[in-house]
Each structure stands twice: as C-alpha cells, then as structure tokens.
Amino acid sequence: MKDIIYRSHILICTGTGCTSSGAKKMRIALEDELAERNLNKEVKIIETGCHGFCEKGPIVVVYPEGVFYCEVKSEDIPELVEEHLLKGRIVERLLFKEPVTEENIPSYHDIQFYKKQERIVLSNCGKIDPENIDEYIALGGYEAVGKALSSMSQKDVIAEVKNSGLRGRGGGGFPTGLKWQFAHEAVSNKKYVICNADEGDPGAFMDRSLLEGDPHRVIEGMIIAGYAIGADEGYLYVRAEYPLAIKRLEKAISQAEDYGLLGDDLFSSGYNFKLHIKKGAGAFVCGEETALMASIEGKRGMPRPRPPYPANSGLWGKPTNINNVETYGNIPYIIKNGAEEYSKIGTENSKGTKVFALTGKINNTGLVEVPMGTTLREVIYDIGGGLGEGMKYKAVQTGGPSGGCITSEHLDLPIDYDSLLGVGAMMGSGGMVVMDDGTCMVDVARFFLNFTQSESCGKCTPCREGTKRMLEILERICEGEGEDGDIALLEDLAHHIKDTALCGLGQTAPNPVLSTLKYFRHEYEAHIFDHKCPAGVCKDLASAYLIDKETCVGCSICAKACPVDAITGTPKESYQIDDDICISCGVCASKCPVSAISQG
Amino acid sequence: MKSLEELRQLRDKVEKEMKMRDESNRPEIIIGMGTCGIAAGAREILQAVLAELEKRDVDAKVTQTGCIGMCEREPLLDVKMPGKDRITYGNLKLNDVKRIITEHVINENIVQELAIARMDN
Structure with a gap:
C-alpha cells in the first residue's frame, strides 16, 4: 500500500513511438520541475504503454481532469507545471487541435480519433502502468483466470470461447474455441500453449503495442488457454527487435509469479502453469506456426507440411495451441463478461473488435480498435483524419505481404474476415497502409514481393524460385523493360505458387500482385506498352x-x-x-x- | 494466489489509487491557486485538503483553478458535489478545511458561515 495519496497523476506514454519522439527526456524534465516546486509528494508520474495516437506523441494525460496533451517537449514542462498543476489552468497550446474545426479539445473522449473506437483489447493501454501488476489488478485484472479456475470446467471455458465467436487475430481467422477443443481432445501427458508475437508485416505494430502497454492481459489469456487444453507450460515467441515488449513481459511474468498467479496450484485448483519467453531472431517465416515451433526447439526456422496440426503434434511433438497476441488479449474479457456480451459486438460471422495499425499517407498515424463491421471510410476518414492535404485516396493495403488492396469503390464495405476476402484482400494481422495517387501500384507489388522473396526460407521450390522469377518480371516492368505477355506470365506463376507452396508465406506471397492486377491492371499496361509510370514513381519511366x-x-x-x-x-x-x-x-x-x- | 476472494481483497487495496483516473462523477474540491491564492496560503490549504481526504478515506477529485477576481477573499475553495451547485468558501484558515470536508463533502450540508458564493449547476 502506498503511503501517499497523490492529488494528480501524470501519465506519460513511453511506448516505442512516444519514446522515439522524446518521452524519456521529457519525463526527466518533469521530475526535476516537480522536485524544484516541491510538488513531488502531490503529483505522481506514471509511465504507460501506447495510447495509439502515435502521430501526436509524446502524449501526456493529466488526471483527475483527464486533460490530453500532445507533442509535449521538455521545453514545455515548466509551463505545464506552473499553469496546470499549480494554477489549474489548461495549457491551451498543447491541446489536440481537431484538424477540420481547428478547435482545441481538452478531453480524450471528445477527440474524433477516440470517439469512434471501441476499446476492449486496448482498454488499459495508456491508462495503466504496464510495469505494475497492481494497476492491472485494480481494473479487474486476473479475475477471469480466477473465475475460470474456481468455477468453470475446461469444457466450460472452451464452450464460452466457442460461443463468443472469437476468431484468430493473426490473420487466418480460424475459430479460436475450435482450435482449443482440438488441443484439449488430444491425449498426452504433456501439452503446450504458445503466443505468436512474431509480428513481421511491414507497417504492423498492434502486437508490440499491446505487449508494451498491457502485458498482463496477454499472460492472463494464455493461462486460461493453458487450463482449457490441459497445458502446464507456455512460450511467448517475441521478436528480438521488440526490446521494450520483452522487458515489460519479463517484468510482468516475475510479478505474476510473486503473486502466485503463475506457478503451482493456482487459485487452489491444483492447476500449475509456467511461462517462458523465447526471443525470435527476426525471420518473417517464423511467424508461420510450424516454423515458429522449430525455432523454439532450437532448429532452423522452417515450416513443415501440415497435417499433423500443432493441436495433435506441435512443440516437441506434443499437442500445442498457438494463438496470436491479440487473440489472447480478447480472452479475459470473454471469460469475465461472458460469450453473450462479447458476441453482441461485431458482425454475424466476425465477432468482437479488431485492432488496426494505420500508416502511410494518413493524418492520424496510430493504433485503432474498432468493432468488426466498421467501414473502411470510418476508419480512414473519421478516425484517421483522412489523407494529407492535397492527396487523393487511391487504395489501402491490408494484410501486409499476404494481403491485397482495397480501392475507393469499396470504402463503404463493412470490414470483417469474409468481406475482405470477398474483395481479394484479407484481414491479416491488421496493418493498414493508406496510399494516395502518388503511389505506383506496380512499385507497391514489387516492394511486397521483394519482401517475401527475401524472407522465403528456401525449403520449397515454388516459393524459393517462383517468387524470385515474379520479382524479376516486376523489376523489369518498373525499369521500362516489360514485354507483351508479362502480365499473363505473372498471373500464371502467381496461381501456381498459391497452389503449390508449402506454407502460408509462399501461398499468400503472390496476393499483392494479383490484387493490384485486379484493380490497377491499366498501370501495369501503361508501364509495359506506353513506357510510362502514371504516378511518376518508377524512375526509369518518369517523364523528364x-x-x-x-x-x-x-x-x-x-x-x-x-x-x-x-x-x-x-x-x-x-x-x-x-x-x-x-x-x-x-x-x-x-x-x-x-x-x-x-x-x- | 489461493482464491478469487484473495484476489478481490488485493484489488480493493490497490483500487483506491486508480480512482484518480476514473472520470466519472465524484465530489470535486477546487482550490484557487492564482498568485493571490498562493500568497494567501492556498498551497497549505491544498495540502490540508489532501491530508484530510486521506485520513477520512474520502474519494474526491482535487483540482485547482486560477484567480477568479475575489482576491480579497483568498484562499478560496469550491466544493462541487455531483449534481449539486458549486459552493465557494472564502477567507479560509487551515482548520476550516476539516469542517468543510466533514460537513459538506461527507454529510452534504453546506457550511453556511464560510460560504461566500453559489454557482448554479
């Protein structure tokens, strides 16, 4: 128990985004200023995870008023302390200014960026200190695990998750409850649960932010999964490029162990569970579940054919359940509030919310969580604040290197797993790259193919050789050396690779090409036949x-x-x-x- | 952790601090902290308020405001109970704080002798 009750809490975002725009330096300035004015016994500084509004970082929120300040620099600190903390006057110039109305908005909830969001998974991000388990518990944390272990059978837990309609947030959209049931039904004396935090899509940072901002939520989700399938051990596979996420997870695990929330005989139920972190070395293919498990086993990260599926033969040949970070992040809410409550959110076949990382030519770069079924227009214009001045919307690329483009004719499409597949894109892990008319779609396809080609592990021929040939053709087209028949050849190769590659990486690698060919075929044709790059991006084709x-x-x-x-x-x-x-x-x-x- | 009960007890213990970040309607105590207020002892009043709230375990927001023009009456302190009018108290001494918190914030009776203004809800 703390001895001092503070009159004000200052929350500083120290997620990766705000840290890189100077949050740490500003925090030190604030500490010094508070000490100098003798306010350090009245005002408490708390470091939080990401608020999602990375565009406007570093972000500072002052409670009890809940005033939301943006782009706060160390130089602003003396004024902020003198005016707000001492005299109670809001520092207008540091408030968020709504781009359209130019109005200063003091409160979090009134900013358009947050108004349309529905935060379940991210509800604590930016609100609590992720390095202090007490703050998670104070907001009802670990009650879901307590409830599951003291009053629900394994089958009850699985039924609840099945009824909630939760589908895997890593991209595939497989029903989570069903996955758990398979692992539960597999007979073995040893089982594992794994959290896939090998987030690798260019422009995606949902998992990182959740792990940095609310690590206990993911841990809680994993304990519940472990109980449901009968596993006593779990691994978090986190890429080594996420040092802050790893540090906070390590801290969270040790705090949970100290409280007896990880370890033996949890909640006197006889159930034991321990967690390990495995750092990934940053190979994109290790996000594929069989390659990921090979990597944990200390082998080279390469996929293997399925079946057998991990639910029957996974890590070290034992039944294993693998879910993505965000999927586990949904579990505590479902167990605590019930499947019925959860399934009220979303569309018929896609329940709950989805976190998207908005990047590219958009005003409000950042992290947003919206109910399934929200339209792309709402995400891009109402929440994202639209494109930069003078830019015209061309397309959004979703699903990263495995996904596709959504053009302006589909802006009003309610987003869920099935609707995106219907237009040749996919949910993917949730990266959304917004592109304007200054973007060349052939160049975009080349970029993504270059990515998957470099990340191809080389085990199967269609992916190793096929993507290489496709990339060569695309490079040729971008250099103005495209030939009649190239488009047909690209399509032919794409379909073969899709049908024959060993794992998800190869099977989806041609998607960016197919999707841009579907909607922007004329740009390919302009490159090949007219020797022109309509967007003026491809240097060799740009007019002088x-x-x-x-x-x-x-x-x-x-x-x-x-x-x-x-x-x-x-x-x-x-x-x-x-x-x-x-x-x-x-x-x-x-x-x-x-x-x-x-x-x- | 042995039981859900134990977790809830822990939660009750740690919850108090998180109330600060709860933006729902709670009693609000606003202290005049303009130059005039500070010169008249508003800082000490503020510290006394915090100490008293802590002692009596009262859940209230404590905020500050600038000079409202009644410098003559500083230190000023306003109490705003949820859904009620905002009452301003003036010319405060340190020992008035205790009375205002017990009578007004806890028992919801305005301390007439110290009150100098009322602002409509």
Whole structure:
C-alpha cells in the first residue's frame, strides 16, 4: 500500500513511438520541475504503454481532469507545471487541435480519433502502468483466470470461447474455441500453449503495442488457454527487435509469479502453469506456426507440411495451441463478461473488435480498435483524419505481404474476415497502409514481393524460385523493360505458387500482385506498352522535368537543390534541366517558389 | 494466489489509487491557486485538503483553478458535489478545511458561515 495519496497523476506514454519522439527526456524534465516546486509528494508520474495516437506523441494525460496533451517537449514542462498543476489552468497550446474545426479539445473522449473506437483489447493501454501488476489488478485484472479456475470446467471455458465467436487475430481467422477443443481432445501427458508475437508485416505494430502497454492481459489469456487444453507450460515467441515488449513481459511474468498467479496450484485448483519467453531472431517465416515451433526447439526456422496440426503434434511433438497476441488479449474479457456480451459486438460471422495499425499517407498515424463491421471510410476518414492535404485516396493495403488492396469503390464495405476476402484482400494481422495517387501500384507489388522473396526460407521450390522469377518480371516492368505477355506470365506463376507452396508465406506471397492486377491492371499496361509510370514513381519511366522559361524568375533555388547538378543557367534570367543528367527525383519542382517546374 | 476472494481483497487495496483516473462523477474540491491564492496560503490549504481526504478515506477529485477576481477573499475553495451547485468558501484558515470536508463533502450540508458564493449547476 502506498503511503501517499497523490492529488494528480501524470501519465506519460513511453511506448516505442512516444519514446522515439522524446518521452524519456521529457519525463526527466518533469521530475526535476516537480522536485524544484516541491510538488513531488502531490503529483505522481506514471509511465504507460501506447495510447495509439502515435502521430501526436509524446502524449501526456493529466488526471483527475483527464486533460490530453500532445507533442509535449521538455521545453514545455515548466509551463505545464506552473499553469496546470499549480494554477489549474489548461495549457491551451498543447491541446489536440481537431484538424477540420481547428478547435482545441481538452478531453480524450471528445477527440474524433477516440470517439469512434471501441476499446476492449486496448482498454488499459495508456491508462495503466504496464510495469505494475497492481494497476492491472485494480481494473479487474486476473479475475477471469480466477473465475475460470474456481468455477468453470475446461469444457466450460472452451464452450464460452466457442460461443463468443472469437476468431484468430493473426490473420487466418480460424475459430479460436475450435482450435482449443482440438488441443484439449488430444491425449498426452504433456501439452503446450504458445503466443505468436512474431509480428513481421511491414507497417504492423498492434502486437508490440499491446505487449508494451498491457502485458498482463496477454499472460492472463494464455493461462486460461493453458487450463482449457490441459497445458502446464507456455512460450511467448517475441521478436528480438521488440526490446521494450520483452522487458515489460519479463517484468510482468516475475510479478505474476510473486503473486502466485503463475506457478503451482493456482487459485487452489491444483492447476500449475509456467511461462517462458523465447526471443525470435527476426525471420518473417517464423511467424508461420510450424516454423515458429522449430525455432523454439532450437532448429532452423522452417515450416513443415501440415497435417499433423500443432493441436495433435506441435512443440516437441506434443499437442500445442498457438494463438496470436491479440487473440489472447480478447480472452479475459470473454471469460469475465461472458460469450453473450462479447458476441453482441461485431458482425454475424466476425465477432468482437479488431485492432488496426494505420500508416502511410494518413493524418492520424496510430493504433485503432474498432468493432468488426466498421467501414473502411470510418476508419480512414473519421478516425484517421483522412489523407494529407492535397492527396487523393487511391487504395489501402491490408494484410501486409499476404494481403491485397482495397480501392475507393469499396470504402463503404463493412470490414470483417469474409468481406475482405470477398474483395481479394484479407484481414491479416491488421496493418493498414493508406496510399494516395502518388503511389505506383506496380512499385507497391514489387516492394511486397521483394519482401517475401527475401524472407522465403528456401525449403520449397515454388516459393524459393517462383517468387524470385515474379520479382524479376516486376523489376523489369518498373525499369521500362516489360514485354507483351508479362502480365499473363505473372498471373500464371502467381496461381501456381498459391497452389503449390508449402506454407502460408509462399501461398499468400503472390496476393499483392494479383490484387493490384485486379484493380490497377491499366498501370501495369501503361508501364509495359506506353513506357510510362502514371504516378511518376518508377524512375526509369518518369517523364523528364522541364522548366517553363516564361515563369522562371532565375532565382537559382532549383540549381542549388539539384542533387546531381543537372540544372544550369544564369541568375536573374532563366535555368534549364539537362535530361541526360536528371534522375527525375522531383526535388527542383518541390523547391521552385513560382511553380515553373513540372513533369512533361 | 489461493482464491478469487484473495484476489478481490488485493484489488480493493490497490483500487483506491486508480480512482484518480476514473472520470466519472465524484465530489470535486477546487482550490484557487492564482498568485493571490498562493500568497494567501492556498498551497497549505491544498495540502490540508489532501491530508484530510486521506485520513477520512474520502474519494474526491482535487483540482485547482486560477484567480477568479475575489482576491480579497483568498484562499478560496469550491466544493462541487455531483449534481449539486458549486459552493465557494472564502477567507479560509487551515482548520476550516476539516469542517468543510466533514460537513459538506461527507454529510452534504453546506457550511453556511464560510460560504461566500453559489454557482448554479
């Protein structure tokens, strides 16, 4: 029990996003300032996990008023302490300003970004100190495990999860309860549960933020899964590039052990459970469950054919249940509030909420949690604040390297597992990369294929060789060397790889190509037949830049800005670009004060 | 952890501190902390309020406000009970704090002799 009851709590986000924008330095400044003004016995500083609004970090929330400050720097601290903590006046200039109305918004709940969200999995993120188990318990933490172990049978727990309609949040969408039932029914003297935290999709950071912001929730979900299937041991497979998540998980596990929430005879039920962390070395393929298990066993991370499925023969040949971080994060809520309550949220076949990581050409980069069935338009425009000024929506890429694009005609599609598959995309783990009309879709396909190609483990030929050939064709098209028949060849290869690759990585690798071909075939054709890149991205196809002699005022800014010295001329008269030297980078056009430079 | 009961006891113990971050309606005590208030001893009043709330185990929000123009009457302290009018007390001495908290915040009776203003809910 703390001796001091503070009059104010200052919550500083120290998730990876806010830390990189200076949260730690600001925290030190705040500590010093509070000490200097003798407020350190009245005001408590708490480090929290991610609030999701990474765009506006570092984020500070002051309670009891619940005032939400954005982009707080160390220099702002003296004013914040003097005005808010001493005089009770809100520091207007640090409030969030709604981009459309330009209105200053003091409270969390009134910001558009949060208004439309429904936070179940992320409910504690940004609200509690993830390194203090007491704060998790104070908000009802570990009660679900207590309830399951003291009043529910293993079958009750499985039935509850089945009835909730929860589906795997790692991307596949397999019903979680059914997965647990298979592992439960497998007969063995030893079973395991694994949490897949090998989040690897470019632009995805949902799992990292949950582990950093509320690690106990995931641990609690794993204990319940372990009890349901009859496992006494679990592994969290976390990539080593997530040092903060690992540190907080280690701390959380040791705190849970101290409280007897991990260990032997939990809640006097005779049930024992222990947890280990396994750091992954950052191979994308280790997110595939059989490769992941091989990696835990100390072998090279390569997938193997299924069946047998992990539920029957998993880690060290024992029945194993593998779920994603976010899936486990849903479990405490389901057990505590019941399947019926949970299944009220979402659509008919996709229940609950989904966390998405919004990135790309969007105003509010960050983490959002919305009920299944929310439309893409709501996510991008109402929550995400739309695209940057002057940018036009082109597509959203979901599901990372395994997913596809959603174009403007599907903006009003309610998002769930099945609707996304219907338009040739997929839920994936929840990365959403927003693209504007300055994005070349052939280049996007090339980017993702380059990623999967480099991450291919090489075990099966379709993935190892097939993706390599596809990438070569795409590179050729981007360089202006595309030929008639390339598109058909790409499609042919894509279908073969999909049908014959050994694991999910290979089977889904062609998706970005197929999806961009479906919606943006004309861009491929423009590259191949017209030798033009409509978005002006592919350097070899971009039209040359030209200076309009009439408009040019001879200021020489362009010549100074040109990285390859392609611009020459006489000051105060006019300048010209040498096509042979120009690399079409566009820097001159962006610097010209009179807009005299354009692409011909 | 031996039982759900034990977990709940632990929860009750640690919950108090988290109430700070509960934005629901709770009694609110607002202290005038403009330069005038601080000069007249508002800091000491604030500390006395915190100590008294802790002693009597009262769940209330303590916030500050700037100068409201009645500098003559500082230190000023307002009590706002959920759904009730906001009452301003003025010319406070340290030992008035105890009375205001017991009578107004706990028993919900306005301390007439010390009250100087009422703001409509």
